Amino acid sequence: MTVPDADAGAPIRLVIFDFDGTLSDSGGWFLGIVDHLAEKYRFRAVDPDEVEGMRDKTTREVIRHLGIPAWKLPFIARYVRSLLALHTHEIALFEGIAELLAALKAAGIRVAVVTSNSELNARCILGPDNAALVDVWECASSLYGKAPKYRRALKRAGVGASEAISIGDETRDIEAARRAGMRAGAVLWGYASESALRAQSPDLVFAAPNDIARMLIAGDRSPRPTPGNSPIAR
Numbered sequence: 499m500t501v502p503d504a505d506a507g508a509p510i511r512l513v514i515f516d517f518d519g520t521l522s523d524s525g526g527w528f529l530g531i532v533d534h535l536a537e538k539y540r541f542r543a544v545d546p547d548e549v550e551g552m553r554d555k556t557t558r559e560v561i562r563h564l565g566i567p568a569w570k571l572p573f574i575a576r577y578v579r580s581l582l583a584l585h586t587h588e589i590a591l592f593e594g595i596a597e598l599l600a601a602l603k604a605a606g607i608r609v610a611v612v613t614s615n616s617e618l619n620a621r622c623i624l625g626p627d628n629a630a631l632v633d634v635w636e637c638a639s640s641l642y643g644k645a646p647k648y649r650r651a652l653k654r655a656g657v658g659a660s661e662a663i664s665i666g667d668e669t670r671d672i673e674a675a676r677r678a679g680m681r682a683g684a685v686l687w688g689y690a691s692e693s694a695l696r697a698q699s700p701d702l703v704f705a706a707p708n709d710i711a712r713m714l715i716a717g718d719r720s721p722r723p724t725p726g727n728s729p730i731a732r
Contacts, residue, residue, distance in 0.1 A: 510663055511607060512655045513609055513610070516671050517611055518614075521591055561641075589623050602710075610651040612644055615638070659680045665682075666682075667695075669697075681701040
């Protein structure tokens with residue numbers, strides 16, 4: 499499906515955010531439970547020395563590298579959501595996210611959250627004021643099931659695919675946006691490395707949360723310095 503050019507396409511009326519690694523700084527928590535998950539679900543443990551190298555891989559490559567069969571993924575996802583529910587108080591939003599959500603709302607741009615996390619977990623981490631700025635929630639998606647959730651979010655928001663952009667920190671977010679016929683934005687402060695994300699040719703790349711407001715609200719697409727990815731373990 500052809501995706502509109504990021505500069506020449508229709509104005510953005512809906513921003514669909516991923517949650518973990520995009521809005522919330524949960525990477526360190528996830529990394530801290532990988533060994534437990536590997537033991538429980540019998541997949542390959544992650545050596546600390548290989549974490550950075552894995553960030554250069556696509557999501558599918560990481561799954562293959564760890565030797566996780568597809569049938570186990572839904573069970574792992576549900577278990578992780580249940581664990582995270584006990585630790586939402588330990589996870590903060592990235593700096594600038596609250597201001598970004600408020601700026602999008604003030605500009606009349608609708609906001610959706612599409613995530614493999616649960617809505618309850620996401621709301622707890624966002625806090626009531628920030629959660630109130632989200633217009634559409636499509637949560638508990640499967641690892642590769644975001645495209646149908648994107649389509650549902652578009653329908654619920656009453657916005658066409660050409661008027662929306664998805665913003666995430668993983669290669670699978672870009673893949674799902676393409677399948678839904680949307681523009682795709684990639685953030686450089688989450689899980690995947692800049693090189694892995696750029697290899698998927700996202701329409702826009704954001705080095706900091708305020709870049710999202712600058713590009714989508716002010717329409718300033720001029721290049722800015724892009725510092726190296728901060729590691730998932732902070």
